[in-house]
Amino acid sequence: MSRLPEPPVNTPEGEAYEARFDALVSEEYRLLSELAAMLxxxxxxxxxxxxxxxxxxxxxxxxxxxxxxxxxxxxxxxxxxxxxxxxxx
Structure with missing residues (x-):
């Protein structure tokens, strides 16, 4: 997603992009934390x-x-x- 062009800031598209990006970062953090806890x-x-x-x-x-x-x-x-x-x- 970070390789795609970002939509303009302060637009509905820009806000949706940021929300999706934030959700993906949170999910990656959660998954990596789970993986780190596994032996x-x-x-x-x-x-x-x-x-x-x-x-x-x-x-x-x-x-x-x-x-x-x-x-x-x-x-x-x-x-x-x-x-x-x-x-x-």
């Missing part, structure tokens, strides 16, 4: 979580006020890359 007992489950981290975290950080990845973020991304490589081998 990954298999290599496949760990790989799926790692792939999601590698896909979503850089995009999230692009919209963050933090200019650079701090060492904690770098460590999480490194671990995710290790898990993806490990299960691919």
């Amino acid at each position: 990954a007992h298999t290599a496949q489950g760990q790989r799926i979580k790692a792939e999601l981290i590698l896909k979503l975290l850089p995009e999230h950080m692009a919209h963050s006020v933090i200019d650079e990845y701090d060492s904690n973020i770098k460590l999480v991304l490194s671990l995710a890359r290790d898990l993806v490589r490990e299960t691919a081998a």
Whole structure:
């Protein structure tokens, strides 16, 4: 949805767009929170979580006020890359 052109602000279309966007962000947050609470007992489950981290975290950080990845973020991304490589081998 964020790749589509936004309708003009302060119009019914713009308000509907914002409401839909907010609902999607809330749903994503809820689903990711549920996923984070689940234990990954298999290599496949760990790989799926790692792939999601590698896909979503850089995009999230692009919209963050933090200019650079701090060492904690770098460590999480490194671990995710290790898990993806490990299960691919």
